[in-house]
Amino acid sequence: MVTPQSPEFIPSRVNSSPNFYSPYSVISGGLTPLKQSNTPILGSNNYSTTPNKGRSLLRGDSPLSSGDSPKQTPQSSPPPPASGVATGIHQENVGGTTYFYPTSANHASSQASTVGSEQALSSHSNSQSLNYPHPGHVYPGPASNVIGMQPRTQLSSAFFIPDEMRNDILTKNEISNLVDTNPNSDLEEIDNYHSLYPLETPLSHSKLILSSTYKATHNSTGIKYCLRRLHGFRLQSKKCLTVVDQWKRLQHSNVVQLKEVFTTKGFGDQSALVLVYDYHPGSQTLLAKYFTPTNENSGYTDPFQGDARPFSHKSNVQRIPNGPLLQETEIWAIIMQLTAGLRAIHQAGLACRTLDPTKIIITGKRVRFSFLGISDIVYFDPNQTNQMNAISNYQQEDLTSLGKLVLALACRCYQSVHEDKIQSSMQYVTRNYSSDLKNLILYLLTTTATRRCVTDLMPMIGARFYTQLDALQTQCDKQEDELAKELENGRLYRMLVKLGCINERPEFNLDATWSETGDRYMLKLFRDYLFHMITEDGRPWLDHAHILQCLNKLDAGTTEKVNLMSRDEQSVLVVTYAELKHCLEQSFAELTSNV
Numbered sequence: 001m002v003t004p005q006s007p008e009f010i011p012s013r014v015n016s017s018p019n020f021y022s023p024y025s026v027i028s029g030g031l032t033p034l035k036q037s038n039t040p041i042l043g044s045n046n047y048s049t050t051p052n053k054g055r056s057l058l059r060g061d062s063p064l065s066s067g068d069s070p071k072q073t074p075q076s077s078p079p080p081p082a083s084g085v086a087t088g089i090h091q092e093n094v095g096g097t098t099y100f101y102p103t104s105a106n107h108a109s110s111q112a113s114t115v116g117s118e119q120a121l122s123s124h125s126n127s128q129s130l131n132y133p134h135p136g137h138v139y140p141g142p143a144s145n146v147i148g149m150q151p152r153t154q155l156s157s158a159f160f161i162p163d164e165m166r167n168d169i170l171t172k173n174e175i176s177n178l179v180d181t182n183p184n185s186d187l188e189e190i191d192n193y194h195s196l197y198p199l200e201t202p203l204s205h206s207k208l209i210l211s212s213t214y215k216a217t218h219n220s221t222g223i224k225y226c227l228r229r230l231h232g233f234r235l236q237s238k239k240c241l242t243v244v245d246q247w248k249r250l251q252h253s254n255v256v257q258l259k260e261v262f263t264t265k266g267f268g269d270q271s272a273l274v275l276v277y278d279y280h281p282g283s284q285t286l287l288a289k290y291f292t293p294t295n296e297n298s299g300y301t302d303p304f305q306g307d308a309r310p311f312s313h314k315s316n317v318q319r320i321p322n323g324p325l326l327q328e329t330e331i332w333a334i335i336m337q338l339t340a341g342l343r344a345i346h347q348a349g350l351a352c353r354t355l356d357p358t359k360i361i362i363t364g365k366r367v368r369f370s371f372l373g374i375s376d377i378v379y380f381d382p383n384q385t386n387q388m389n390a391i392s393n394y395q396q397e398d399l400t401s402l403g404k405l406v407l408a409l410a411c412r413c414y415q416s417v418h419e420d421k422i423q424s425s426m427q428y429v430t431r432n433y434s435s436d437l438k439n440l441i442l443y444l445l446t447t448t449a450t451r452r453c454v455t456d457l458m459p460m461i462g463a464r465f466y467t468q469l470d471a472l473q474t475q476c477d478k479q480e481d482e483l484a485k486e487l488e489n490g491r492l493y494r495m496l497v498k499l500g501c502i503n504e505r506p507e508f509n510l511d512a513t514w515s516e517t518g519d520r521y522m523l524k525l526f527r528d529y530l531f532h533m534i535t536e537d538g539r540p541w542l543d544h545a546h547i548l549q550c551l552n553k554l555d556a557g558t559t560e561k562v563n564l565m566s567r568d569e570q571s572v573l574v575v576t577y578a579e580l581k582h583c584l585e586q587s588f589a590e591l592t593s594n595v
């Protein structure tokens with residue numbers, strides 16, 4: 001008995017198909033139902049291959065040769081008209097079954113037309129061919145360097161991406177697709193954007209300038225963006241648009257890119273300035289992630305409140321209201337990303353000016369500066385004569401802010417950076433972390449020294465940089481392997497799309513029998529062979545490996561032969577995968593030429 005091996009499969013029984021006739025087989029009838037693996041062979045007309053005769057052809061590709069071999073479900077199949085047998089086909093009757101063997105002339109014409117159909121498909125499928133040109137391109141399985149990184153779970157992980165990665169992606173998709181169901185929402189469409197979805201809780205009126213954040217979809221491209229609306233804000237001078245252009249040009253993996261800026265009255269109140277940024281679903285601010293009290297820590301005392309000193313030992317798992325003390329490696333990972341982003345900003349002649357945990361977002365492990373450029377617009381001074389000097393000062397302030405942020409992260413408490421607490425906070429860092437981390441913070445917070453530069457932090461980061469690089473490259477290796485699997489899945493999916501477009505098509509070109517005759521009949525039987533096998537006692541035989549193997553052979557167009565049994569089990573067609581591939585291409589080309 002063959003048991004289904006993959007949980008992805010839903011058992012299904014073969015449906016009876018509408019009446020059809022087969023031009024491929026002529027049956028003398030009365031044959032006992034046959035097992036797939038030892039079936040007599042019936043070659044088909046129209047199928048091109050080197051002529052083969054007799055039992056030597058019995059090498060089907062079926063992996064099912066045991067006593068539990070599945071078979072194709074019997075279906076009634078009226079005998080085809082004799083006209084269905086094309087010329088150039090040799091036929092022979094053996095043991096009551098007529099076999100058809102195509103000639104080599106047919107083979108040649110088939111090959112020629114395959115090329116033609118491939119071209120048609122390539123152009124039809126928007127420059128991405130639906131074909132798979134070379135069997136050597138098939139995914140060979142995971143590389144040895146990534147196999148150890150993969151969780152050893154079920155068989156499905158060999159074919160599909162791991163659950164964790166899938167869930168991450170699905171969560172992001174879900175967040176990205178959220179729609180505002182509030183019936184009172186008046187945010188239908190603003191400028192070129194629609195489906196606005198608020199990304200923050202009600203407005204904080206303590207802000208100097210009221211602002212709101214939305215996810216929105218661009219009207220023409222459908223791409224989602226993050227919109228920052230500055231309520232009632234009017235541009236004082238168009239001169240500041242120069243700096244907006246500079247921000248728009250800044251592209252870096254640790255920076256949320258500014259896309260465009262526009263003014264609108266679409267929000268119903270006074271005019272608003274809207275800044276459009278890249279949207280990164282599932283992001284959290286650093287404030288929310290690291291500086292927000294968590295329930296699990298209730299009962300612990302804030303080390304920066306009152307006289308409590310719960311950090312008198314060097315444990316790295318001390319708990320404070322915002323969660324456990326961070327591992328030093330986590331802090332360095334954030335530092336490396338922030339310094340990378342800041343370096344790019346400063347090198348572009350810009351300054352962040354809002355380097356605080358409310359304006360830095362974290363998505364998974366990626367840290368990005370968000371809402372850049374707002375200060376440059378809001379506080380733009382048209383009378384500023386020495387712009388360069390001003391930027392230089394802002395850059396110095398950025399470095400001080402970075403020092404405070406790292407200190408706050410190390411203490412896991414944002415209050416730790418208050419003037420009167422800095423000294424005790426530094427002692428805290430000295431007790432719990434390396435001298436490199438302490439020196440980095442000291443460097444950043446020492447404003448009296450000569451002009452500081454973000455690149456000067458590199459020696460303090462030191463060899464940790466290599467650790468980070470290694471982690472990233474390892475991650476790339478894993479993702480590349482997943483991509484290779486998905487490439488396979490995409491390829492197989494495209495083949496299934498073709499098959500699905502052809503199989504059971506009720507009518508084509510006013511021909512109601514199109515999908516049941518000619519090449520299409522062969523594909524129908526192949527579809528049965530792929531999906532509708534049953535065991536001896538009539539239960540569905542589901543084997544993912546069988547389906548994959550057959551689809552791959554089909555895609556590669558191998559010369560291996562496959563035995564396809566008619567649904568009434570009275571005939572068996574023997575074809576090569578190359579011939580089947582030709583059928584598929586030819587039939588699909590017919591369809592696409594008529595769309």
Ligand SMILES: Nc1ncnc2c1ncn2[C@@H]1O[C@H](COP(=O)(O)OP(=O)(O)OP(=O)(O)O)[C@@H](O)[C@H]1O
Pocket residue numbers: 199200201204207211212213226256277278279280281282283284285358359361370371
């Ligand atoms: N580019 C972005 N893509 C996706 N989400 C973002 C992006 N930028 C910010 N967010 C998210 O939007 C939410 C709101 O951000 P916002 O900065 O408005 O927060 P806030 O706490 O309200 O700050 P503020 O008080 O300055 O308005 C946060 O959860 C943040 O993670």
